[in-house]
Amino acid sequence: MLTVLTWVIAIAFFSPVLWMVLTSFKQESAAASNPPSFFFTPTLDQYRAVIDAGAGSYFVNSLIATGVSTLLVVIMAVPASYALSIRPVKKTQDVLFFFISTRMLPVVAVIMPIYVIAGQLKVLDNIWTLVVLYTSMNLPIAVWMMRSFFQEVPSEVLEAAQMDGAGLLKTLWRVLMPMVAPGLAATALICVIFAWNEFFFALNLTAARSATVPVFLVSQMTSEGLYLAQLSAASVLASLPVVLAGWVAQKQLVRGLSMGAVK
Amino acid sequence: MTSLVDKHQQKVRRETEQRRARGMSSAEGWRRRGPLLPALVFTLIVTQVPFLFTIWYSLQNWNLLNPGGDRFVGLSNYVEIFADSTFRQAAMNSVIFTLGCVFFAMLLGIVFALLLDRSFAGRGVVRTLLITPFLIMPVAGSLLWSVSILNPSYGLLNWLIGLVGISPVDWTSVHPIASILMSLVWQWTPFMMLLVLAGLQAQPKDVLEAAQVDGAGWWRTFISVTLPQLRRYIELGILLGAIYVVNTFDQIYLMTAGGPGTASANLPFYIYQRAFLGFDIGQAAAMGVVVVIATIIIATFALRLIFRSFDVKD
Numbered sequence: 001m002l003t004v005l006t007w008v009i010a011i012a013f014f015s016p017v018l019w020m021v022l023t024s025f026k027q028e029s030a031a032a033s034n035p036p037s038f039f040f041t042p043t044l045d046q047y048r049a050v051i052d053a054g055a056g057s058y059f060v061n062s063l064i065a066t067g068v069s070t071l072l073v074v075i076m077a078v079p080a081s082y083a084l085s086i087r088p089v090k091k092t093q094d095v096l097f098f099f100i101s102t103r104m105l106p107v108v109a110v111i112m113p114i115y116v117i118a119g120q121l122k123v124l125d126n127i128w129t130l131v132v133l134y135t136s137m138n139l140p141i142a143v144w145m146m147r148s149f150f151q152e153v154p155s156e157v158l159e160a161a162q163m164d165g166a167g168l169l170k171t172l173w174r175v176l177m178p179m180v181a182p183g184l185a186a187t188a189l190i191c192v193i194f195a196w197n198e199f200f201f202a203l204n205l206t207a208a209r210s211a212t213v214p215v216f217l218v219s220q221m222t223s224e225g226l227y228l229a230q231l232s233a234a235s236v237l238a239s240l241p242v243v244l245a246g247w248v249a250q251k252q253l254v255r256g257l258s259m260g261a262v263k
Numbered sequence: 264m265t266s267l268v269d270k271h272q273q274k275v276r277r278e279t280e281q282r283r284a285r286g287m288s289s290a291e292g293w294r295r296r297g298p299l300l301p302a303l304v305f306t307l308i309v310t311q312v313p314f315l316f317t318i319w320y321s322l323q324n325w326n327l328l329n330p331g332g333d334r335f336v337g338l339s340n341y342v343e344i345f346a347d348s349t350f351r352q353a354a355m356n357s358v359i360f361t362l363g364c365v366f367f368a369m370l371l372g373i374v375f376a377l378l379l380d381r382s383f384a385g386r387g388v389v390r391t392l393l394i395t396p397f398l399i400m401p402v403a404g405s406l407l408w409s410v411s412i413l414n415p416s417y418g419l420l421n422w423l424i425g426l427v428g429i430s431p432v433d434w435t436s437v438h439p440i441a442s443i444l445m446s447l448v449w450q451w452t453p454f455m456m457l458l459v460l461a462g463l464q465a466q467p468k469d470v471l472e473a474a475q476v477d478g479a480g481w482w483r484t485f486i487s488v489t490l491p492q493l494r495r496y497i498e499l500g501i502l503l504g505a506i507y508v509v510n511t512f513d514q515i516y517l518m519t520a521g522g523p524g525t526a527s528a529n530l531p532f533y534i535y536q537r538a539f540l541g542f543d544i545g546q547a548a549a550m551g552v553v554v555v556i557a558t559i560i561i562a563t564f565a566l567r568l569i570f571r572s573f574d575v576k577d
Contacts, residue, residue: 002381003384005378006379006383010392013393014395014396016407016408016411017407019419020403020407032416032417034422035422036417036419036422076301076302077302079298079301080301080302082298083295098303098306099306104558104562105555105558106509106530106534106551108510108530108531108547109534110313110314111538112316112544113314115538116316117313117316135305135309140306197401199513204535217402217403217406218517221410226410231406234403235407236403239400243395245398247394247395250390253394253457258496258499
């Protein structure tokens with residue numbers, strides 16, 4: 001009984017997504033019908049239309065912004081969180097607090113200067129501007145998360161490495177990285193999700209050349225009236241990478257989202 | 264006499280040792296701090312420098328539509344925004360969206376997590392279905408809600424309520440705040456559910472069994488054993504949820520554009536409007552500063568809470 005209820009709730013809760021997927025396989029006339037059409041001949045026309053509309057270049061931009069920023073975050077966050085956990089500097093709490101406080105800054109509060117500075121540096125509509133911003137957006141979260149993973153490494157392991165005369169880099173690379181690899185994967189996944197889905201910076205700082213997938217989605221809505229089925233197909237394509245990654249890594253996602261605070 | 268000399272020598276030796284220790288600890292300190300520096304310097308530059316500019320802009324009368332009007336006006340931008348009723352309304356809406364979304368998402372999240380915290384056929388699939396809304400790109404989710412679900416002529420919701428005889432509603436223009444809240448709650452419930460689920464699964468089983476042996480019913484056990492155990496997970500969910508929901512922009516931009524009029528604008532959206540549609544940089548900057556100060560005040564309390572409940576080890 002409770003199981004049936006759970007299934008009903010789950011399907012009801014999931015139904016908007018299901019509806020989006022269904023709509024994406026319809027012809028436009030069937031998509032905007034009233035009453036809604038539940039039975040129709042599926043077609044891939046909408047997906048073809050989305051790709052013909054030039055979705056490819058937006059996906060490339062999103063891939064660059066997401067991939068490079070995540071890489072930069074990992075490169076900077078691993079040593080930083082290592083310093084904050086295994087060999088704590090003075091005022092570790094202050095540094096941690098500073099990092100997380102930057103994440104609490106409303107982005108709107110810094111968008112005007114960023115826009116003006118980017119304009120003067122001639123890097124508006126430049127994908128590397130987004131790379132830098134997404135790196136700064138995700139770095140604090142990554143430092144927090146990685147720190148919690150490093151803290152679980154037993155101190156004997158480090159002492160043993162030190163006895164063997166391993167230097168900082170060697171210890172980090174050979175001894176610690178294998179131990180925190182799952183945590184690192186979760187951290188990277190969170191960074192990917194936030195960067196891939198980011199809309200506000202992309203909307204305000206990019207135009208034709210470097211716009212990302214969310215901007216493409218919005219342009220689909222406003223350009224030539226409303227193509228519901230095509231919009232749904234574009235939404236499915238845009239969401240697919242993160243949805244698949246999230247499905248695969250459900251368990252790690254919890255720890256990641258709670259910044260490792262909850263085990 | 265000798266004892267005095269001894270004391271003096273001891274003192275000198277002690278001071279030398281302390282100095283040496285300090286010298287060593289400073290070199291050692293740099294070795295420790297070194298790995299932290301790239302991240303710290305990068306974050307400082309990219310996040311703090313623009314904010315300093317924001318403060319500077321907020322003291323200027325700077326409207327891009329009014330070239331040459333650029334001059335230092337002190338705090339008058341701040342005086343104006345506190346007299347601006349739209350700003351007050353947007354602030355109020357921010358509070359409504361944040362509290363409303365966090366509250367309902369947490370409530371639903373707890374219910375979903377309790378339903379999932381049992382073994383039953385297809386549990387993995389159900390969990391997967393329930394977390395998906397969180398993974399959908401917010402822009403796609405907003406479009407899905409405003410276009411497919413809430414649309415007055417062919418939306419799914421109006422068809423559903425039509426089945427029980429309720430006449431169609433133009434959701435996003437008649438109930439803009441409720442519409443946005445609906446999609447926000449839908450998007451955030453899975454996040455709360457995952458956190459609460461983690462908390463439920465971390466519960467020591469023997470305590471639950473002991474409660475059952477004592478003859479406590481399900482509800483008693485939930486209120487007096489499970490809920491206190493979940494407290495820190497719930498606090499964390501509320502804190503993290505609030506940090507993100509307060510910044511909500513996508514849903515408002517795409518579902519109602521802050522409208523009708525400014526009825527559903529929150530602070531991020533209103534500041535965006537002032538800056539990028541009204542070109543009023545000075546005003547928008549002042550609003551940004553006010554929002555930051557308010558956020559810092561709230562966040563300080565919230566962080567104190569979180570540091571207490573997770574006692575960060577140092």
